[in-house]
Amino acid sequence: MIDIQHVSKKYKLSKKKQKELQTKASSIYAVKDVSFTCQPGRVFSLLGPNGAGKTTLLRMISTILKPSSGQILVDGLNVENQAQAVRRKIGFLTGSTNLYDRLNPGEIVKYFADLHGMDKNTFLKRKEMLFDQLNIHDFQKKPISQLSTGMKQKVSIARTMIHDPSVVIFDEPTSGLDVITANSIIDLIKQCKADGKTIIFSSHIMSEVDLLCDDLAIINKGELLYNDSMENFRTLSSGNSLTESFIQTVNQAQTPA
Numbered sequence: 001m002i003d004i005q006h007v008s009k010k011y012k013l014s015k016k017k018q019k020e021l022q023t024k025a026s027s028i029y030a031v032k033d034v035s036f037t038c039q040p041g042r043v044f045s046l047l048g049p050n051g052a053g054k055t056t057l058l059r060m061i062s063t064i065l066k067p068s069s070g071q072i073l074v075d076g077l078n079v080e081n082q083a084q085a086v087r088r089k090i091g092f093l094t095g096s097t098n099l100y101d102r103l104n105p106g107e108i109v110k111y112f113a114d115l116h117g118m119d120k121n122t123f124l125k126r127k128e129m130l131f132d133q134l135n136i137h138d139f140q141k142k143p144i145s146q147l148s149t150g151m152k153q154k155v156s157i158a159r160t161m162i163h164d165p166s167v168v169i170f171d172e173p174t175s176g177l178d179v180i181t182a183n184s185i186i187d188l189i190k191q192c193k194a195d196g197k198t199i200i201f202s203s204h205i206m207s208e209v210d211l212l213c214d215d216l217a218i219i220n221k222g223e224l225l226y227n228d229s230m231e232n233f234r235t236l237s238s239g240n241s242l243t244e245s246f247i248q249t250v251n252q253a254q255t256p257a
Contacts, residue, residue, distance in 0.1 A: 002037065002074055002198055003037050006035055007071070008032050008033055008068050008222075009065065010027050010028070010029050031067075031219075031222045032053075033223070033224075034224045040197065041196045043212045043213050043214050043215070045200075045212070045213040046201070048219040048220050052221065053219050053221070055202075058169050058202065060072060061090075061169065063079050063086050063090075067080070074086045075166060075167065088163070088165075090167045090168070091161050091165035091168045092169045093169070093170050093173045093185075095176060095177075100144060101144045102143060102144070104144065105131075105147075105158065106127075108159055109127055109159050110127075112163070113127070113163065116162070118162070126164060127158070130158045130161060131158065134157060136154055136158060149181075154181065167198040167199075168198070170189065171202050172204065173185050173201075175204075189201060190212070206241070206242045206243045214229065216229070216230045218249055223253075
């Protein structure tokens with residue numbers, strides 16, 4: 001479970017940044033007073049336009065960034081003063097692979113297993129299962145530099161899931177991928193849900209959100225616009241599609257009263 005209570009992230013602005021943003025303010029909120037809860041066994045989708053604060057939130061949950069205020073608990077652990085324990089529980093998959101070009105998939109996954117302190121037998125069983133599921137065996141000894149984008153993303157999935165995390169964060173995981181690779185990620189998310197994991201899924205591909213989402217939060221300019229079930233969102237929205245309803249929610253928040 002992930003519990004976020006009144007979380008904000010504030011950045012100081014340099015003179016150059018103030019000029020770029022045409023503001024005299026000395027600081028700016030990337031995230032402002034956001035609260036929501038993600039339950040195990042459900043897919044929680046975090047939506048928002050570019051620059052809304054989604055990635056900042058996900059990075060705070062994963063301990064990459066510290067909140068300026070508020071509290072984030074992951075399975076009851078505080079991301080600020082129990083960061084190392086939180087990292088053991090989290091798998092973080094993005095659309096940007098950033099793998100080591102000189103290593104092969106087996107070496108990459110072993111490296112991350114070692115970081116998590118996995119014993120040899122557990123690692124080998126888990127690796128075999130993931131490589132079977134993702135069809136990595138055929139290229140497991142090739143250097144990352146020789147792999148296609150889709151192959152690299154499969155390796156990223158394996159390194160993300162090797163330690164069997166209870167909380168999985170997907171930040172634009174299918175961006176730029178072919179249909180087959182994207183579908184393997186969709187299947188992984190479904191499996192994580194069936195396994196009772198806590199899942200946050202952020203994507204601009206509304207068909208994927210529509211397919212997977214149980215609960216939904218929409219943020220814009222760092223502020224929470226909606227936080228409830230997808231079922232209630234569909235009931236309350238007047239749009240003919242999820243995309244249309246999302247755009248209406250964002251535009252209504254930006255329209256002066």
